Amino acid sequence: MKVTIVGAGAVGASCAEYVAIKNFASEVVLLDIKEGYAEGKAMDLMQTATLNGFDTKITGSTNDYSKTADSDIAVITSGIPRKPGMTREELIGINAGIVKEVSSNLIKHSPNVTLIVVSNPMDTMTYLVHKTTGLPKNKIIGMGGALDSARFKYRLSEALECPPSDVDGMVIGGHSDTGMVPLTRLATRNSVPVTAFLSEDRLNQVSEDTKVGGATLTKLLGTSAWYAPGAAVSGLVQAIACDQKKMFPCSALLDGEYGLSDLCIGVPAILGKDGLEKIVELQLDDAEKAKMKESAEGVKKTNGLLDV
Numbered sequence: 001m002k003v004t005i006v007g008a009g010a011v012g013a014s015c016a017e018y019v020a021i022k023n024f025a026s027e028v029v030l031l032d033i034k035e036g037y038a039e040g041k042a043m044d045l046m047q048t049a050t051l052n053g054f055d056t057k058i059t060g061s062t063n064d065y066s067k068t069a070d071s072d073i074a075v076i077t078s079g080i081p082r083k084p085g086m087t088r089e090e091l092i093g094i095n096a097g098i099v100k101e102v103s104s105n106l107i108k109h110s111p112n113v114t115l116i117v118v119s120n121p122m123d124t125m126t127y128l129v130h131k132t133t134g135l136p137k138n139k140i141i142g143m144g145g146a147l148d149s150a151r152f153k154y155r156l157s158e159a160l161e162c163p164p165s166d167v168d169g170m171v172i173g174g175h176s177d178t179g180m181v182p183l184t185r186l187a188t189r190n191s192v193p194v195t196a197f198l199s200e201d202r203l204n205q206v207s208e209d210t211k212v213g214g215a216t217l218t219k220l221l222g223t224s225a226w227y228a229p230g231a232a233v234s235g236l237v238q239a240i241a242c243d244q245k246k247m248f249p250c251s252a253l254l255d256g257e258y259g260l261s262d263l264c265i266g267v268p269a270i271l272g273k274d275g276l277e278k279i280v281e282l283q284l285d286d287a288e289k290a291k292m293k294e295s296a297e298g299v300k301k302t303n304g305l306l307d308v
């Protein structure tokens, strides 16, 4: 199983580290445009192999896509991150060109690859890859909801004063400060609805904190987050590589599901060897449907800025 990660920056390197530590891939190739950077990150990570007990071979490449040939899965993290005070949507001008070029280069050397898009604004970048590459739609997946759901569970565990592992929950909708739809109605603590423990006001606070999760970290760090993003991507990579049939909220190209079409947005999906194998349609209540519709309008507005 060969995994390529384009962009050896904060998220790309974190993802490579988690993939390697989970020990399911034979090979990880890190590729970056910055001379020597991916090679350096790969060597540093390889020097953790005996410390962390993995056998995955990690190599680096400065923009040489022949090294990525025959990848099964490729992750696109190349592009600029936001700075405090910015929205993800403001990155479109620079990142759209990068994502378009990188996805085309990847497919030239790995025509059967499954692509996981991470660069922001992620839902729009995923849509761009669908529009410009011609890959089948199950082979292009946007990562955002897995991360947002992890943050949601963290915020719920804070409110419940319990370990995060006690909590289950999901965030669907667009991966943006205003577009996320945390499904508080369906969240549970050990199968008991969290609504049994937390007031409506407290749950609203959890939702709001979840939605600005990325912005909160960007303000603290001066750039956007990488540990949880890298871990979230590695979860998607593992589900595909190991044919796990796990369900994650992913940015998927919709064709009527949830009453939406011609956009990529976060919905629950089953991931396995064929990539995004199935979209799961939840029965949303009226308030959730309205939030999803509003979120989709936001994503479509950003898509409108693309030259496709």
Ligand SMILES: NC(=O)c1ccc[n+]([C@@H]2O[C@H](COP(=O)([O-])OP(=O)(O)OC[C@H]3O[C@@H](n4cnc5c(N)ncnc54)[C@H](O)[C@@H]3O)[C@@H](O)[C@H]2O)c1
Residues within 6 Å of the ligand: 006, 007, 008, 009, 010, 011, 012, 031, 032, 033, 034, 037, 077, 078, 079, 080, 081, 082, 091, 095, 098, 101, 102, 117, 118, 119, 120, 122, 143, 144, 147, 175, 223, 224, 225, 226, 229
């Ligand atoms: N979808 C999500 O949930 C999520 C989470 C975190 C970050 N992100 C996004 O991921 C992207 C990367 O974030 P980061 O913190 O790793 O940034 P970073 O600056 O640390 O790393 C980005 C890397 O991309 C490289 N790069 C730029 N253009 C390239 C090209 N044409 N080919 C190959 N490499 C190229 C840069 O040299 C750099 O090393 C940002 O757009 C960020 O907003 C998305």
Ligand SMILES: O=C(O)C[C@H](O)C(=O)O
Residues within 6 Å of the ligand: 081, 082, 088, 120, 147, 175, 213, 214, 215, 218, 224, 225, 229
């Ligand atoms: O917040 C960002 O800009 C990066 C990423 O989308 C995140 O949610 O951490």
